[in-house]
Amino acid sequence: MATQPWSPLHPFLGRLTRRSVLSPTEEREILGLPTRLMQVAPNTDFVRLGETTMQAYVVLDGLVGRFDQNDCGGRQITALHIPGDMSDLQSVVQPRASSALQAMTTTTLAAVPHTALRNAAAAFPGIAEALWRDCSVDAAILAQWMVNIGRRDARTRLAHLICELACRFGAAPATGQVRFALPMTQAQLADATGLTPVHVNRVIKSLKSDGLTMRPRTVWIDNWKTFAKAGEFDEEYLQTGRGPAHRSK
Amino acid sequence: MATQPWSPLHPFLGRLTRRSVLSPTEEREILGLPTRLMQVAPNTDFVRLGETTMQAYVVLDGLVGRFDQNDCGGRQITALHIPGDMSDLQSVVQPRASSALQAMTTTTLAAVPHTALRNAAAAFPGIAEALWRDCSVDAAILAQWMVNIGRRDARTRLAHLICELACRFGAAPATGQVRFALPMTQAQLADATGLTPVHVNRVIKSLKSDGLTMRPRTVWIDNWKTFAKAGEFDEEYLQTGRGPAHRSK
DNA sequence: CGGGCCGTTGACACAAATCAATGTCCGTGG
DNA sequence: CCACGGACATTGATTTGTGTCAACGGCCCG
Numbered sequence: 001m002a003t004q005p006w007s008p009l010h011p012f013l014g015r016l017t018r019r020s021v022l023s024p025t026e027e028r029e030i031l032g033l034p035t036r037l038m039q040v041a042p043n044t045d046f047v048r049l050g051e052t053t054m055q056a057y058v059v060l061d062g063l064v065g066r067f068d069q070n071d072c073g074g075r076q077i078t079a080l081h082i083p084g085d086m087s088d089l090q091s092v093v094q095p096r097a098s099s100a101l102q103a104m105t106t107t108t109l110a111a112v113p114h115t116a117l118r119n120a121a122a123a124f125p126g127i128a129e130a131l132w133r134d135c136s137v138d139a140a141i142l143a144q145w146m147v148n149i150g151r152r153d154a155r156t157r158l159a160h161l162i163c164e165l166a167c168r169f170g171a172a173p174a175t176g177q178v179r180f181a182l183p184m185t186q187a188q189l190a191d192a193t194g195l196t197p198v199h200v201n202r203v204i205k206s207l208k209s210d211g212l213t214m215r216p217r218t219v220w221i222d223n224w225k226t227f228a229k230a231g232e233f234d235e236e237y238l239q240t241g242r243g244p245a246h247r248s249k
Numbered sequence: 250m251a252t253q254p255w256s257p258l259h260p261f262l263g264r265l266t267r268r269s270v271l272s273p274t275e276e277r278e279i280l281g282l283p284t285r286l287m288q289v290a291p292n293t294d295f296v297r298l299g300e301t302t303m304q305a306y307v308v309l310d311g312l313v314g315r316f317d318q319n320d321c322g323g324r325q326i327t328a329l330h331i332p333g334d335m336s337d338l339q340s341v342v343q344p345r346a347s348s349a350l351q352a353m354t355t356t357t358l359a360a361v362p363h364t365a366l367r368n369a370a371a372a373f374p375g376i377a378e379a380l381w382r383d384c385s386v387d388a389a390i391l392a393q394w395m396v397n398i399g400r401r402d403a404r405t406r407l408a409h410l411i412c413e414l415a416c417r418f419g420a421a422p423a424t425g426q427v428r429f430a431l432p433m434t435q436a437q438l439a440d441a442t443g444l445t446p447v448h449v450n451r452v453i454k455s456l457k458s459d460g461l462t463m464r465p466r467t468v469w470i471d472n473w474k475t476f477a478k479a480g481e482f483d484e485e486y487l488q489t490g491r492g493p494a495h496r497s498k
Numbered sequence: 499c500g501g502g503c504c505g506t507t508g509a510c511a512c513a514a515a516t517c518a519a520t521g522t523c524c525g526t527g528g
Numbered sequence: 529c530c531a532c533g534g535a536c537a538t539t540g541a542t543t544t545g546t547g548t549c550a551a552c553g554g555c556c557c558g
Contacts, residue, residue, distance in 0.1 A: 068392055071481040074400035078392040090389075093382035098389045098486050122374035129367070132381045133342035139388045140339075140347045142395065143317055143327040150398045150443025151323035154514070185536065194399025196515055201538060216523090216536085232320040237347050403546070434504065445547055450506060465504085465555095 007031040008110045011084040012058045019137065019239055020130035029120050029127060035110040040103035047088060047101035054095070055111040056088045062107025063183055065192070068099045077192040078145070079138065082168055089135055092117050105183040140237050149194040152232065154203045157193050159210065159231030162219060167235045173228075178221040182214075256280040257359045260333040261307045268386065268488055269379035278369050278376060284359040289352035296337060296350035303344070304360040305337045311356025312432050314441070316349045326441040327394070328387065331417055338384050341366050354432040389486050398443040401481065403452045406442050408459065408480030411468060416484045422477070427470040431463075 007013075013030045016022065022030070035058075040046050045067075047053055057064075064087045066079040078099060081087040087101055092114050103109075121128035144164070148157050162182075167173055171180035186204070187197040195203070204214050210230040211222030221227045228234075256262075262279045265271065271279070284307075289295050294316075296302055306313075313336045315328040327348060330336040336350055341363050352358075370377035393413070397406050411431075416422055420429035435453070436446040444452070453463050459479040460471030470476045477483075 066392070068396045070396055070400045070405075076396045076399045078395050090385040093378055094385045094389070094488065099392060118378070121377065125371035125377070128370065128374070128377045128381070129342055132377070132384065135381065135384055135388065136339040136343045139384065139391060140343070142388060142391045143315070143348060146327045146391065146395055146398060146443075147317045147319055147325045149395060150325045151319045156319075186538095187536080194395075197536090198516080198538085199514055201536095202514090205538085239343065436504080446504090447506090447548080448546055451546095454506085 005031065008035050008037060008060060009033060009058060009112075011060060012086060012110075015084040015086075016130045016134065020126070020133050022126050022130060023124075026124045026126045026130075029124055033112050033116050033120065035112055038109050038111060040107045040109060042103060042105050042107075045100045045102045046109070047091075047097050049097060049100045051097050052095045053088065053091050053097060053114075055113045056086050056091055056117060057101070058110040058112060059083050059085050059087050060108040060110055063104040064107060064109075065102050065104050065188070066099050067102050067191075075191045076194060077188065079142065080165070080192065082165075086112075086134065089131060089138070092121075092131070104188060137239050140239070144237050154193070154195055154199055155206060156230065156232055157195070158189065158200065158203050159207060159212070159227060160233050161189070161193055161231075162212070162221075163228050163231045163233035163235075164238070166219070166221065166224075167238055173224050173235070176223050176225075178219075178224050178227075180219055181217055182219045183217050254280065257284050257286060257309060258282060258307060258361075260309060261335060261359075264333040264335075265379045265383065269375070269382050271375050271379060272373075275373045275375045275379075278373055282361050282365050282369065284361055287358050287360060289356045289358060291352060291354050291356075294349045294351045295358070296340075296346050298346060298349045300346045301344045302337065302340050302346060302363075304362045305335055305340055305366060306350070307359040307361065308332050308334050308336050309357040309359055312353040313356060313358075314351050314353050314437070316351050316440075324440045325443060326437065328391065329414070329441065331414075335361075335383065338380060338387070341370075341380070353437060386488050389488070393486050403442070403444055403448055404455060405479065405481055406444070407438065407449065407452050408456060408461070408476060409482050410438070410442055410480075411461070411470075412477050412480045412482035412484075413487070415468070415470065415473075416487055422473050422484070425472050425474075427468075427473050427476075429468055430466055431468045432466050 009031055013027060016030065017027070046057070059081050061083055064081040065077045066081070066087075068076050068078050070076070091097065095114065117131070121131055141164070148160050152160065165182060166178050166180055169180045171178050186200045190197045190200045193200070204212065207230070210227050212227060213220035258280055262276060265279065266276070295306070308330050310332055313330040314326045315330070315336075317325045317327050319325070340346065344363065366380070370380055390413070397409050401409065414431060415427050415429055418429045420427050435449045439446045439449045442449070453461065456479070459476050461476060462469035
C-alpha cells in the first residue's frame, strides 16, 4: 500500500475493506475510479427529490443527511453519512432519487460516475459484492433506526443515535470517556429521531444524568458503558468486524 | 417463455423483471437455481436473530415479517415480504442475521443456497445488478416506513401501510374499489406501525369514515383515491415501473 | 361445552407535542 | 466599537395523541 497512488477515494476504500475482502487489483480499480471533487455549503441539497443522478457521492469531509418528508412538511432524516461513506450508492441501480441529500455542514464530496462504478462492478465480482454489502449494511442501520423510532422512548432513542454516531466516527468506545465532534443542531437531531426540537432539548438535559454533555458542536460522554446501556445500544449491527471473505470462485 | 421449464422461482423472476431487464440466458439462469421447498407454520421463526444462514428464501405463498426488538421486548416489524419477494436477499452478502424472519401465516418458501446466488451474480453482471436493485428497493420501502413512523400520526400511518400493501399485492389501485386478503392480526399491524394493538383497533374504526373496512383476513377500500389521500400515499417509491435497462456492456 | 385467541370498548395516565417567550451567541454593518 | 438581526438553545404552561390497564365479547376448534 506504500506504493498506492494518491486518490481522494482512499477513505472510501477503507470503508469497503473494513467489511469486505478485495484483491489488490480490485483495490487499485477502486482508487482509480474517476472523481470530480466538489464543495457544498451548509443546508443545501446536492441531490433533490425525484432528480435523476448520473453519479454517486463519497463524503470526504463534513456530514450528509438523507431527507424525506410527509405531506405536511414534517421532515425525517432517514440516514446520515460521515466521511468515507458513499452517500448515494443505491443510485447506481436506482438513479431516480427517492429522497433528497443535503449537506449539513460545509461538506467536501467526490462525485463518481455511475458508469464507472457499474463497469467496475461488472468486471470485478468482488467489487460488486463489496458495494452490495455496503448497501446492505446501510439497510441494517435503517432497520435499527426503525426500532429506535417505533419502539423506544425519546431518551433511549436519542442516546441510541448518539451511540451509533460515536461508533461510526470511531470515537474509541473502548475507553470510559468518549468525545467527538458532531456538527448537528438540535433541530436536526429532532429530524433524525422523529422528535420535536423542543423535546430534544429537554431530553439532552435529562441525559446529563447519564453522563452526556453536548456543546454546540461536540459530544461528551463520561462513561461509555453506562451511556450505551441508557441507549440500549449494541454495536453489532454496524458490522464493524469484517465478514468472512466471500469470494466467488 | 412458452418453452421455459417449470420452476418454483417463476414468481421471483417476475419480481426481478418488473424492475430490471434480464437477458434470456440470465432468466434461464435464475429459473435454474437450485431450490429446496419448505412449509412453515404460522408465528414461527425460520431465521433467528444472530443465526448464520447459508440460503435466502423466496416467499411462494403466505406472508413473512422481519422482526426486530428493543431491550424491553417491544417488537418492531421492519419489513413485510409477500409472495415473489426474496425475503432474505441481503443475507447473501451478510450471512449473520441482524433480525429474525417469521412466517405470519402458513407460508411456503423456496430456499436458495447463497453459493448458487453468488455464483450466478458473479457470472452474470445483469443478475448481480438486478439483485442489488431489489435490495435497494427494499431499502427505499424501509425509508418510507421511517417517515411513516417518525412523522405521521396513527391514522395516516396505518392508512399508508395498508395502501402500500394494496399496491404490492397488485390490488388494482386504478379502480375506485379495492379489496385484498391481508392475513395480519391487529397486534401484528401494531408491530409494523410502532403503535399499540388497542390503538390500532381504534384507528381502524376511525378510518371507516374514509371508506376502510377490515374483516379478519380481508381489507376493503371504498374509494382508492380518497383513501390514498388519507394515507398521504404516493406509490412512486415502490418502483413499480421498470427502470431503464442499465446493462453493463 | 370450555378454553384460548382475537377483536372491542371504556376510563385513565402520561409522554411528547404545541405554543409562546426569553436568552445567548455570533457575524455583520453602521 | 457598538447596535442590530438571525440562528440556536432554553424554559414554562398547556394540550393532546397514544399508551396502559382492565374487562368483556365473539369465534373457532378441540
